[in-house]
Amino acid sequence: MSDIAGPTAADVRTAVEALKAALDGHLAAIERRAAESDDDTAVREGEVHAAFDELAAAGEAYDELLYQVYDEVTPFEIPGGDTLPEYVGPDSPGSLSVLIRRDYTVVEPQRLLFQAQRIVDLDPESVEIDEERAEDAGRDLHVALGVIFGEFEPDEIATRHQEFGLEEGDATLWVTAGDEPSEPGEWLSAPFEGADPEQVVCRFDVSTAFDDGEFD
Structure with missing residues (x-):
């Protein structure tokens, strides 16, 4: 029998508090980006991406603990890096x-x-x-x-x-x-290539x- 204790209700509570903080941080980063001038757009965009990653990690941790302790899941799904590679396209698509x-x-x-x-x-x-x-x-x-x-x-x-x-x-x-x-007509011969x-x-x-x- 393993001596390693499983997660507890207190761990779930800690995870949900971390998720709340990540939600606040994500929204704050978005608000800062919206309020800044065009010169700071790239910096603020990086902050939003970082806050998004932090929110995704916090959501995943909470969801996993919630399932382990209470056999429940959240109705939310935040897309992670396994679905698509990191975006490298233009910041302002034409x-x-x-x-x-x-x-x-x-x-x-x-x-x-x-x-x-x-x-x-x-x-x-x-x-x-x-x-x-x-x-x-x-x-x-x-x-x-x-x-x-x-x-x-x-x-x-x-x-x-x-x-x-x-x-x-x-x-x-x-x-x-x-x-x-x-x-x-440029891509009609191979539209998905x-x-x-x-x-x-x-x-x-x-x-x-x-x-x-x-x-x-």
């Missing part, structure tokens, strides 16, 4: 790129074929594929997918995926920063792995 990936599983192909054929039957002129291929919308999944994704915006498909026989998988959204906007994790301003992930505890 352009933004939004990169979205959503995965689906085709669980009811007949439903997908039916919906595609229905679109073709209702308004053949709205279909963004040639007339000859459109005739196969109710028989060919490749054609059906072209009809569905050509007719509806990705966000609408995401909210109505069950109507099209699809099941949601993992999803992610990256907002990346740049200095200058891209030239028209230049995605640089070090340029990501913020990232949002959706996955059942988070619910199951399979992914940290």
Whole structure:
């Protein structure tokens, strides 16, 4: 039997007081940055980043102790360094790129074929594929997918995926920063080739792995 004592309720109380102090420090750093002149922006930005890291560490420590002592967790999640590398992009971005990936599983192909054929039957002129291929919308999944994704915006498909026989998988959204906007047509041949994790301003992930505890 180990003689090492586990964390106590007092440790949890100490951790939550440290978290409160880190919250105050984070807000104070943000307020100082907002009040300073442009000449001090870089310095204040560094203070905000440092306060953010301190807040993240305090939140993680409190959450871990809370679970160990009381078998409870907090509803907060502060993204850490394991998700993205340290940001090295411009402090004042001149352009933004939004990169979205959503995965689906085709669980009811007949439903997908039916919906595609229905679109073709209702308004053949709205279909963004040639007339000859459109005739196969109710028989060919490749054609059906072209009809569905050509007719509806990705966000609408995401909210109505069950109507099209699809099941949601993992999803992610990256907002990346740049200095200058891209030239028209510059990246169309390889749209995701230049995605640089070090340029990501913020990232949002959706996955059942988070619910199951399979992914940290």
